[in-house]
Amino acid sequence: MSGEFELISRIAARISPRSDVVLGIGDDGAIVRPPVGRELVIVTDTLNRGVHFPEDTSAFDVGWKALAVNLSDLAAMGATPAWCTLALSLPAPDDVWLDACIDGFLALAVQHDIALVGGDTTLGPLSLTVTACGTVAAGTALRRDAAKVGDDIWMSGTLGDAALALREVLQNKPCADELRSRLDRPSPRCELGRALAGIAHACIDVSDGVLQDLGHVCVASGVGAEVRLDALPASEVLAVQVEGAKRWRLQTAGDDYELCFSADPTQHSVIEALSNSLDVALTRIGRVVSGQGVRAIDAGGGEVQLPSSGYQHFG
């Protein structure tokens, strides 16, 4: 195993530059030039082995996902990705694993033009913390506290595939590659998030489960929400394999990295046009109401209590 400093050089040599990076990896800190007139959005998320990804996840996918979950947070704020850092703890030196992990990380970084500008490598149980910075035109970031009574609630993509894949992995069942990749290689909705600035009111990513995450929007905005469970978008794989309340449970379990946003009903056609131009499914799943809390309802309008709605890291 090469030492820490050789590792840093190897990573540095593989990073595609951005013109606003004055000094990248290799000093005590990175130096970047924030664009004038824009605000900075800062997000951070940790992945621990066995907690946030199955033990058997490939190094490439671990690297990919560590960045993806952070890009998803930037997307939920409507921010354009710019720079990020990676703090990596590894139980033992392992060049092959590390190179593959960085491969996965950089494969996604290139797609979203985000530069890895710094990091830290330490000995410890496998854990990755990424901090990512993006930029938004001043005053245009999408926030949780901006939902308005009467808004439609929209959802991007489909929900539940990651939870289905995780269930199969945990039960040692064979999991089709296509399904497994929904767990291991989420596609953060950065383009959509940016496009929604000025169109959406509130926006979040549903990493912790759509009902729980919508609950935070309701608290922050001082509103309530009604979600039609049968309207939650499902992939064909999920729709074929799981029905009814079992499906709803998977669809509200989190780890999907899709965007959920509220918008005035007058934006309906604008949002449908956006769906076409970005080739991302956008589905109306409910509406913002007065009051508080999230009501999950079935096709008949009856309230449904789901046994476990979403993910809490602690508690």
Added chain:
Amino acid sequence: MSGEFELISRIAARISPRSDVVLGIGDDGAIVRPPVGRELVIVTDTLNRGVHFPEDTSAFDVGWKALAVNLSDLAAMGATPAWCTLALSLPAPDDVWLDACIDGFLALAVQHDIALVGGDTTLGPLSLTVTACGTVAAGTALRRDAAKVGDDIWMSGTLGDAALALREVLQNKPCADELRSRLDRPSPRCELGRALAGIAHACIDVSDGVLQDLGHVCVASGVGAEVRLDALPASEVLAVQVEGAKRWRLQTAGDDYELCFSADPTQHSVIEALSNSLDVALTRIGRVVSGQGVRAIDAGGGEVQLPSSGYQHFG
């Protein structure tokens, strides 16, 4: 134990605001307003229990040190601290421990006017990753690649107390509080770092040991360095307890979070004035020479090979 979201609210309620923070803890990301005409410096560092601090370190000190090591990196770049995030993995929910850890973190944050704007809390082996942002006037950051042949090499404070304290802890010897606090509560040299912009050429913090860290400066700047081991500043505690090569070994072991910088000899009196005005000892420990590598020499000018010079996280 309260859940993650209650924890977030509790932390959010305790943070002193900065006027450039548009949106702090509690959304998918924080929103901040970078000052016009300044560059952004981004640093990140992880502390793992048993690797970066002894198992018995108090929660308060763990929180303090997690921020301190990052502030020290900002100091080494000459940056003014602005915003930071904290990603915290805890093996089991523990309100009391967490509150004390946040106490330590915020006690130091207030001193340096840095705002905690976001974070992540997860289950996992005890680990803290802080990412900190600071700002510098464009073009004035202190870098590793700016040392010039003929420069004096200066050192702030004293070296070796943290290593002495760690040795005593690992040998289960009683360790005086004053000495132990040098290991657990380093005082990052932010004020000094800022003041050195425009005065120093290259600058680093010596977290990994002065000889090793100077080695990086030499590589980046294409120069060599000569360090007089007997000139390395020592505290009274260290000077009384340890002599000669044993002392030098402790003084080059790292974990001191002092600044080492190079400056033109004509800056001598300016630097001495700075030492007085900031009340920080600044000691000349060597000079930048042509060639490459760091030569550690004794009082007679003979080269000294120290058995282990500094800390590598991997390898």
